[in-house]
Amino acid sequence: MDDAQLEKYRSRGYSDDLLPKTEEKRTWGTFNYFTLWMGSVHNVPNYVAVGGFLILGLSTVSIMAAIVVSAFIIAAVMVLNGAAGSKYGVPFAMILRASYGVRGALFPGILRGCVAAIMWFGLQCYAGSLAFLILIGKIWPGFLEIGGGVSILGITIPGLIAFLIFWAVNVAIGFGGGGVLNKFTAILNPCIYIVFGGMAIWAIYLAGFGNIVHYVPANVQTGGNSLFLFLVVINAVVAVWAAPAVSASDFTQNAKSFKAQATGQTFGLAVAYVLFAVASVCILAGASIHYGTETWNVLDIVQKWDSLFASIFAVLVILMTTISTNATGNIIPAGYQIAAIFPKKLTYKHGVMIASIISVLICPWKLMENQASIYLFLDIIGGILGPVIGVMLAHYFIIMKRNINLDSLYTEPGQFSYYKNGFNSLAFVVTIVAVIVSLSGKFIPVLEPVSRLSWFVGVIVAFGAYAFFASLHRKKNPSFYEDTTEKLETEVNI
Template identity: 60%
Template structure:
């Protein structure tokens, strides 16, 4: 192995061809091997455009409507969202450092934390269940937008199929879902290169469209003052103290990133340097959320004031516009952001994880097809028929990933001290590996994860502790990090005493 120096302060570890071939001979496929220097082609610019679409998507705009019911003023909601961007970027950068330094994907970083056998369960939950479920749901959400667009362009489209129903979805919905599914698959099959080109086109469109929508909202609301003085009304309003409201918003936003943040090494493994991914991701998330904080609050409140009804679904606001060209442009960009989110947060991580779980039978492209087909077969429109059950399910998966992230961070920074033995990590199969630190199951990691998971979920079952569920990611990640570090420290001290 060799080191490629980038500055006096940092370096990245690369493997030479001889080492890479040795790992291949041990049965590891190309998709889970450390990235060589020639494949590290993502720089600051690539990372800057990477997450823009993942911020400006339809579910995130709807979530902001919920934030306005926390009893905070619009300006406080905006500030809380901006602060959240700093927390999210720190999480993404620090958890992505192992990937950028060693060129390893999430599956191998997870193995370095939970062990070869132990990594399979959290990897399956993140890369398969959570990612595939969210892939289907995001595709269906995008399909709702596409139905609006096609209905505006061709009113007869909405009547196609008559009473036809495919397990609960009508013909227009099925056509829209299928079209978006195909686009998502094609972009995912193109991998990082295709995604870089897609986000490069999407990035300037986001500035133009959401900037334009914000200006429209200010005009129809009668000025910024009317928007900032707006107060949400209704039985749903919960008047939390300001500090609690801030923490709930920050926890909610970082929980959205629990899955992509846990597997961020799938993207940082391609970094030209750890510095590039740190600068690029931070700039991407802070700038994206700075725009999103103002645009989301202004558009939702401005639209509500203009149409005389509290409207927290950005699609409904767009659908009420009189200008067909404006509707087309806005919906197209919302569709593109949904596709970008699906690629970065769902289908690509799922494909990599399937490849890691079955390295001899599934490569990345096969993983894309398998995950995509399952995402179709689970019929996400059926899951949406009962919102309570699906959100309980997805919140449970999200709550698990907080503790997983905390344990991963503690392993890399506290236990490993940012040093990973790649030769041991890519262990030789069938050989004596008793002294290999990555063998089997890391019991301490599982104990910390389970305890932290119980703590982060207990509020869903004990009403008096409901606030803990609202802050589940912070509680899960913090407790997972602290408990795992203590267990490892105690184990080390016990060994030294003996």
């Protein structure tokens, strides 16, 4: 990427945040990617999810194995969908244009980078603020009495103060982007090993490893095919990564090479999930055995500890993992996507600020009053984003043969390269069909097993269908694909 080409894209109205990264700016090596996702693995919602796995009827060893297998599937998707980013140094918001078109990319991009990311950013900030409130209460009990129980928009004054402080820290990390996030995770990761590794050792010591291995919850479900339930656990773990996997290029655009991001992400996720698999099951099962009551929330466990120092340190690390998750999965993708909607007027930092303000205005504490509607919304978002991943992978690897013409992404204002009117109708038809198939079980009871594997079904159906039909188009229009660096300027309607 030379300066002349960058200047050409700037002249078309694109801010530097959206431009391809030059070699000197692509500084992330293997270790940066090794540490990137650790906090996103070890967070409160993931531990609560493992509590749900324990009541499915699978053995604790099977659950650990399913989680480890999930790690390699997640790594494969993150590496492959981030391949274009590491090759061209381009963020997700622009890469998405290759498969959906300049106009067509707006809908899945807004859905992932704005709607899902902003809503989940607010919810994560509020969930983290509850832990922060616990921490403040242990140090300064009188803080919890401020305002005498008066509520503002459904939240107490201490709760609002804790939320705004924690929100501000998350926003600050978001403003710093990937560079600040990497420094943050370098500090966080050793603490994760200390806290969650220590909690696992504590649980094994109190409950006994043999008892943990043979632990069966009181309300465990009976019946069901063990292999199918094993796949259900894998689907649940992988589906959490539907949004980060779609926007993997937001981070791989900084990679020194494909090998650096591939090696770093694979080993980082593998190590993180092996620790998580052992620690989560041992902590939850061991604490349940020790306290004589089923406990699925690590915050509940930490609150019961006698040591004030240990409790405070553990809550601090849990807060840091929430911040890391929020940055990688929500605020950074939202910042890039909002900037891409109005590339002439907005920068990445503008996007972060807009997303952050909206996340407060939606009053996330009110949204959490009805968890059923939240999870339905997130299920639908995940069911849509799985097929988007399938289309993106098929387009880049099967149809484009890993060759993207950047001029077709950074178009002149009002011009649309190689998809008629900037809209790839085939990508949308395939996405819609795959979404319907993957979520069909929510509306047709007999297809309920399909929805329990919704992420896999969505990705596979979308990948297969798009690769097949786009390949047919390629056979009918071979000249269009002969030289992607020159022919893609032609308008076509696939």
